[in-house]
Amino acid sequence: MEEAGLNWSETQFNLINSSCSSRHIVEAGPGTGKTETVCARIQTLVELQGIEANSILVLSFTNSAVDELRTRIKKFARNASFIPAIRITTLDRFAFSLRTGFSDGKAMKLDDYDDSMELASNLILNDFSVRDFLSSLSHVFVDEAQDITGVRTDTILNLIFRLPEDCGVTVLGDSAQAIYGFSHNDESPFPGDTLLEALRKYENAFNPSFSKVELTEIYRTSDSKLLDVFTQGRTLLISDDIPIDELYKELRGIIEDVDRESKDEDFNIDKAKALKDAFLIFRSKASALSTQALMQDHPRRLRLSGFPIPLKPWIGRVFWDSEDLISRDEFFEKYEKRCGGEVEIEENWNALLAHAGRDNNRISVSRLNTLLSSNNPPRIFQEDDVGFEGPIFSTIHRSKGREANEVVLFLPSNPSWAREMLEQIALDEYSEDDPRVEKVNEIFAKRMSERFEEARILFVGATRAKQRLHLASESNLTGSLHTFKTRRVFSRPSTKMMMSRVEIGLDLDITAEGLVSMQYFPEKQHGWSNIWENQKQFWDNRNKVIKLRARQVKSLKENSFRNFAFILENATGESEYFPLAFFDKRFDYDLMEIGRAIGKGRVKLPSEITEIYSIGATTVALSTSNEVRSKLHPEWRRSGFMLKPLIVGFPPLVFERKG
Helix, strand or coil: CCCCCCCCCHHHHHHHCCCCCCEEEEEECCCCCHHHHHHHHHHHHHHHCCCCHHHEEEEECCHHHHHHHHHHHHHHCCCHHHHHHCEEEEHHHHHHHHHHHHCCHHHHHCCCHHHHHHHHHHHHHHCHHHHHHHHCCCEEEECCHHHCEHHHHHHHHHHHHHCCCCCEEEEEECHHHCCCCCCCCCCCCCCCCEHHHHHHHCHHHCCCCCEEEEECCCCCCCCHHHHHHHHHHHHHHHCCCCCHHHHHHHHHHHHHHHCHHHCCCCCCHHHHHHCCCCEEEECCHHHHHHHHHHHCCCCCEEECCCCCCCECHHHHHHHCCCCCEEEHHHHHHHHHHHHCCCCCHHHHHHHHHHHHECCCCEEEHHHHHHHHCCCCCCHHHECCCECCCCCEEEEHHHHCCCCEEEEEEEECCCCCCHHHHHHHHHHHHCCCCCHHHHHHHHHHHHHHHHHHHHHHHHHHHHCCEEEEEEEEECCCCCCCEECCCCCCEEECCCCCCCEEEECECCCCCCCHHHHHECCCCCHHHCHHHHHHHHHHHHHHCCCCCEEEEEEEECCECCECCCCCEEEEEECCCCCCCCCCEECCHHHHHHHHHHHHHHHCCCEECCCEEEEEEEEEEEEEECCCCCHHHHHECHHHHHHCEEEEEEEEECCEEECEECC
């Protein structure tokens, strides 16, 4: 399957070449070539069956799955020019586009995802403009159907019912990989059903009907033990007659058998450093952060929630002081002067022209800015991960849909079943009508449901490997929690000290204001020159790991708009006041929330935070409508582009009680 179009199974070949109007439910286990099959089918629809690319809608559950689809379609296309026209998006982004395109301004103010989805579902049923849009579609793909539940299931079913009869539909999923729980709205007609389950349950209601297709041949690996995980593991998970506790134990045993020879060896950080392109996958974000911190000044990459979507740094380097319209010659001159030996200049210009072209020879910087400041910037302008090289630290949820030659799976502690089973057995002494029996049965059922999901999560993690699966023990972080609004992870290693390890590096930690605003870098204090030097430093360090620190500044010199702030600076810097950036107020609020949580009251924040590292750089883009631009120095106010360091840390912070 390495080369596009080769070695298709008969099932894949028939699916790829089926008519545009056909409808399929495709069950595809991990490593069975699902993504390649979808991409080849899209290429066939456009280039062989003559379907307009903009009449194809592809919906997936996660941004990472969307990214993977965009990247892999290029392997199959004879002429990749049609790819940008395909509507590939997440279900939540699709709902948002329906709201903003076909509803009034009130829809823009909805923050609750279920409310947003419910409104989109109602628009699909009742809005004539949406009906007209749906009538223009020739084929709809829905990926990761096992993770679509509740009101989202309702929305997709309504979408299918409203599509023209000659519009084809391909729904893809695998019940063995359902790892996002039942985050549903209880008022939905399908509160506990995944989309896969609902389609099976109501299969007779659809006209035209769906045919069922199953992809079974494993292409991801040829290793015999890994194949056991892929095949035997999936058989266990889709079986209806195995008790969940036995299922979990048996599946975990199959996974542990893959690395049985080295199970007694400690997987240390030196081994991680040697696996430059490996996935290091954890059950929890806190464990991933804790382990990556051991890398110190060694390169690594992160694929974790809450961190920035990294945009290629050459964009901020080239356009930070640009006027709106830039010609090809002007771009080449700026690029060569500012980015030096970068070799992708022609490819980058073509990408700019395709996405932000004003005409055949000019691009619009403001159009590019609007595009890159969205929640779903074009994949061609993104980096794959936070960081420039090294092993990739991720959670199982964030690694879904991806693969690597070598994977290190950090297994959580093996759960104990004895107490739960004894509780259930002891209930035999009581009447079935006893409230205690009902309560314990509810608890037991909930725990079994959680164990079943844990089994699927381990299965997803283990099946990311193509050649080698290493196993390690995940650290048990005591009191791993997160803040309420920003979901910043923190843990409390010891209850005897007012100390907490705290996540550093969320996208909101450092914003445009803290990088290039006139408030933080006033002109009279050489603010412009400081910013310019910082921006140049971020560019120069884009492929380096730099040790940094955060320091609390009580007085912002002549600016009294904040009582205090944390500044980011070089760890080895001796200057008393030379910040690279200022942390956002939300960072302060999070530290105060964490301090109150572990200190049971008002606390003093630490004056200095160490063990922070810059592991690359990203471009920040502010759209022309963003009010923050008015606060920036003129060059960045005009362009809306700047650079910022990609920082990461999980340092220990010591708090003190006030008074």
